[in-house]
Amino acid sequence: MITLSKIGKVFQTKDGKVTAVDDIDLTIDKGEIFGVIGYSGAGKSTLIRMLNMLEAPTSGNVEVAGKKMNGMSSQKLREARQEIGMIFQHFNLLWSRTVSENIAFPLEIKGVNKADQKKRVEELVRLVGLEGRGGSYPAQLSGGQKQRVGIARALANNPQVLLCDEATSALDPKTTDSILDLLVDINKKLGLTIVLITHEMHVIRKICHRVAVMENGKIVEQGDVLDIFRRPQQNMTKEFVKQVTEPEETEEALKHLFDNQDIGRVLQLTFVGGDAQRPLITDIVRNFDVNVSILQGKISQTQHGSYGSLFVSITGEDTPVNDAVSFIRAQQVEVEVIHGG
Numbered sequence: 199m200i201t202l203s204k205i206g207k208v209f210q211t212k213d214g215k216v217t218a219v220d221d222i223d224l225t226i227d228k229g230e231i232f233g234v235i236g237y238s239g240a241g242k243s244t245l246i247r248m249l250n251m252l253e254a255p256t257s258g259n260v261e262v263a264g265k266k267m268n269g270m271s272s273q274k275l276r277e278a279r280q281e282i283g284m285i286f287q288h289f290n291l292l293w294s295r296t297v298s299e300n301i302a303f304p305l306e307i308k309g310v311n312k313a314d315q316k317k318r319v320e321e322l323v324r325l326v327g328l329e330g331r332g333g334s335y336p337a338q339l340s341g342g343q344k345q346r347v348g349i350a351r352a353l354a355n356n357p358q359v360l361l362c363d364e365a366t367s368a369l370d371p372k373t374t375d376s377i378l379d380l381l382v383d384i385n386k387k388l389g390l391t392i393v394l395i396t397h398e399m400h401v402i403r404k405i406c407h408r409v410a411v412m413e414n415g416k417i418v419e420q421g422d423v424l425d426i427f428r429r430p431q432q433n434m435t436k437e438f439v440k441q442v443t444e445p446e447e448t449e450e451a452l453k454h455l456f457d458n459q460d461i462g463r464v465l466q467l468t469f470v471g472g473d474a475q476r477p478l479i480t481d482i483v484r485n486f487d488v489n490v491s492i493l494q495g496k497i498s499q500t501q502h503g504s505y506g507s508l509f510v511s512i513t514g515e516d517t518p519v520n521d522a523v524s525f526i527r528a529q530q531v532e533v534e535v536i537h538g539g
């Protein structure tokens with residue numbers, strides 16, 4: 199659905215050249231929810247804005263829904279953009295227009311007649327869960343409701359692709375989740391391809407099928423979300439994974455425990471999918487002469503199954519402890535010895 203080939207963007211500034219996006223190749227499939235994560239300045243906004251030519255690339259090609267986007271005439275670009283909706287962190291609504299009038303805006307531009315506009319707006323209001331609010335003005339809505347208007351407006355012309363530029367970054371956690379649920383719902387109902395950029399791994403975990411990690415204008419790692427959680431390769435990716443699997447308190451709490459001489463060996467076990475339901479700890483205690491204490495554990499859901507992280511301490515004689523660790527490794531569970539190894 200989307201192919202980026204050797205795409206690059208260099209900005210000329212008073213202080214010299216800034217390479218925001220550096221020679222990126224990327225393919226995004228039809229119907230998938232693809233996330234790009236990175237810290238501020240990594241080049242995410244520039245990358246996503248090149249998908250609909252809000253930002254023109256300085257090198258490479260962008261193809262969306264079978265059309266080469268760069269080098270198009272402005273007339274052709276206007277048509278091609280009908281296939282690509284976009285939502286923004288600060289919603290970008292027209293404040294003097296009602297909810298319905300905001301949603302109708304792209305239909306007016308396309309020249310859709312009033313009766314069809316009204317029908318389509320009603321459908322969209324229902325789709326995004328804003329029944330009864332069509333006559334309200336943006337200032338009368340909560341942040342989550344404003345983003346729902348943004349989504350409805352972006353979908354007005356039935357696009358094939360929805361671009362989300364930090365769409366939940368201005369929202370509280372509960373509202374973020376309700377907007378993310380809506381995006382999954384739309385993806386499933388309409389088969390829409392969704393590309394989002396974010397600095398929050400929670401967003402990636404909750405709704406994305408695949409993810410790319412960006413640093414200094416480059417994609418440093420990409421893959422299925424569950425695989426990335428299970429085996430992050432780059433340090434940057436590990437940091438992002440930790441955002442959801444290891445709250446800061448865990449690190450603090452574990453550090454305190456390490457001061458205790460009897461803590462034994464502390465392991466972080468990572469389970470994926472069906473593994474998360476297996477009675478691994480029971481098996482260890484039954485088969486080896488060791489004691490196991492569970493220090494902390496968490497199971498999270500991704501679009502492709504569950505993902506769990508468990509911190510345990512194992513105490514006992516060296517040999518049975520070593521055997522127990524080898525046993526865990528043989529069960530396809532990722533094991534990291536974080537203390538006492």
Ligand SMILES: Nc1ncnc2c1ncn2[C@@H]1O[C@H](COP(=O)(O)OP(=O)(O)OP(=O)(O)O)[C@@H](O)[C@H]1O
Pocket residue numbers: 209210211216217218236237238239240241242243244245
């Ligand atoms: N219009 C511009 N002119 C000059 N430099 C720019 C411009 N837009 C972005 N940059 C630079 O390009 C780099 C990437 O910026 P970009 O906004 O794409 O990153 P980002 O990952 O989206 O970060 P943020 O979330 O903070 O926006 C930064 O160094 C930024 O300063």
